[in-house]
Amino acid sequence: MYGTIYEFETLPTVGEQRPRSAPRPARQARRGRAVPLVGIIRNPRSHRNKGHAPEMEDCSNILTETPRTRTDLYRVLEGFAQRGIDYLVVDGGDGTVRDVLTCGADVFGNHWPAFIVLPKGKTNALAIDLGLPNHWSLAEALAAAHRGNTLVRSPLRVSSRDGSAGCIQGFIFGTGAFALATEAGQEAHRRGAFNSFAVGLTVLWGIIQTLFGRAGNPWRSSTPTRLIDRETGRDLPYDGRGNPNERFMAVATTFEKFPLGAKPFGRDVPAGMKLAVIDWPVRWVIALLPLILMFGIMGRFLDRSGAHRFATSAIDLDIEGPYILDGEAFPAGNYVLEEGPAITFVVP
Structure with missing residues (x-):
């Protein structure tokens, strides 16, 4: 998350941290929570995060993490899955969204929690597609989630044709x-x-x-x-x-x-x-x-x-x-380009 997670020479393999044959981490059953559990992946180096403190980090239902490596990000997402978060928040730009979608592919599969994007990057093309304002706070996003305002989008998935590596997901x-x-x-x-x-x-x-x-x-x-x-x-x-x-x-x-x-x-x-x-x-x-x-x-x-x-x-x-x-260069090779899982995004 601090700089690029991925190196140009190697297609990221999300299966490095846990064998694909291992069972997926169990997601805790949600027991009618009156207050939703929110997991935040925050990139402090995103354009509009520099010099600003995380939002609502003192709230007991807000889990804010700033992973520095791909392995750290994978483990954080695995922990979020085990706790059964209601909302997964990406506090960063399009590249941070790509990193989360990629590292989370082996954690969530086709069953992702609802996504909230706080557009803090330099381009924020996903925010434009979703109709998000440039300055959208976490409080505003959670209020929109409470109202049930959502859109469904599927990212693109790029995977090696011979199955020798994992996948990358972005838009x-x-x-x-x-x-x-x-x-x-x-x-x-x-x-x-x-x-x-x-x-x-x-x-x-x-x-x-x-x-x-x-x-x-x-x-x-x-x-x-x-x-x-x-x-x-x-x-x-x-x-x-x-x-x-x-x-x-x-x-x-x-x-x-x-x-x-x-x-x-x-x-x-x-x-x-x-x-x-x-x-x-x-x-x-x-x-x-x-x-x-x-x-x-x-x-x-x-x-x-x-x-x-x-x-x-x-x-x-x-x-x-x-x-x-999504702004990151990856190497030449033989790939499959296809639609990824359908993901629910919270919108205004």
Whole structure:
């Protein structure tokens, strides 16, 4: 939690701490609690947590933890499960949510407690999807939980195809140019741009580089990538110029709302996992990206030029470059990308 939990060279294996054959920790029966038991994972280094004390930490029903390593986080979540918490609170940014979802995969499986997100990071894309205010206190969140205000979302799950490692879970997955955009976004953060403003600057910078970059510019290159629909066993369509075994960019998410009010998957956003792919950086397609992103413009003319949208529940992914999950880079390899468990989130 202090810095990154994961190292780039190794896919995180949530099974390291406890063999997969071992029984899941038993969750205590809830005995009609008048006051809910709340477990908080707090990242004190998140953007809006620095210099601030934890909320409501003196309350006997509030269990606040600040794990420093992946092993610590796993053990804290296992303890929360054994005590049968009613609400799991993530006090941090999108990366902290990813860490909790990943380390908790082997603890909670498909049966998670209700999730509360206190958006304290630099981008907070999940908060935008859930409709959370930028400054949402724990007291306000618990009041909303008492009213029964919830939404259900499933994270994406990335796992090694051969089953040799565990899984990573998060909400925004990207390859190719998306990895470059993530680096540019980090630079925007260092210069003081956050949330939707940082996203807008990053998109604009990427479009400029791709439009006007010369040969050799990394924004004009593609990454060896193979995308296979697991239901049909067929490669996803490739159109236009370039090498059919390479893709300029692929982005997947289960979000239904996006920063800046963007509509990258159209006006009527389908639920579940969605995938957008650009096969090759055709300049006129890149020039249209602001319209595609903001107004959901799509058509056969874009499909024929290598800009695609897919609605699918799972794909096999072979990639020879890094991929990004919620702002963190992970190594090349052969993976399965699919929907994870349905999780109930508390919303205003």
